[in-house]
Amino acid sequence: MNKQQHNRYQRQIRLASIGEKGQQRLLDSRVLIIGLGGLGSPVALYLAAAGVGELVLSDYDVVEESNLQRQIIHTQASIGRLKVESAKERLLAINPELKISCLPHQLSADELQDQCSKADVVVDCIDNFPGRFLINKACVETQTPLVSGAAIKLEGQVTTFDSRLKTSPCYQCLYTDEGVEGATCEREGVVAPVVGVIGTMQAQEVINVLLGKSALTGTLMIFDAQYLDWQRITLLKNPVCPICH
């Protein structure tokens, strides 16, 4: 680590639980962020600021005016631009030493698997069920930890699936993919800070996982924005899960 890096990250290096070694590990890490919307915004902003050395951004959407209510990585000037390009510009403005690559197209199953295998952690920041199942499958197959977040209306949830551990459940242990269309924020709405709370939790958990101290593997945290209340639920592996058993 050079002098400038030491200065930039001094508040983290000062922590006994991170130190120079932990900061170096963050700098040497590669994280795949899938979805650069409401959840992906705080995830990417905090991981960039915290010095996660390499970020891979996956999203094929362009920024729309109705996104700006909660997708705080983008600005009015981003409207009509690819979300990954808009996000990359913002992240490099915060931390120019990062390596950032963009995947501005829908990933094929092979490509998704390839990208997951190259990542130290995958962060699921998308807003649809079919995509979540595909990401989960790729993470199980490549044994890559997956930090998963979701938010809708006044509620959010966050958990980690780590298929490197035999006891860890996967996304499909909790949800079946048969005939689920699922609710979306477009139809149901979502309050802006809810995605910020959940995305920020995801960013912290990514750092935890990179440092080998996951807090949410096998634990689902559910956030109620109306009462600012958290519920913690233990998740169990489904012994007949078609994906991870």
Ligand SMILES: [Zn+2]
């Ligand atoms: Zn499973």
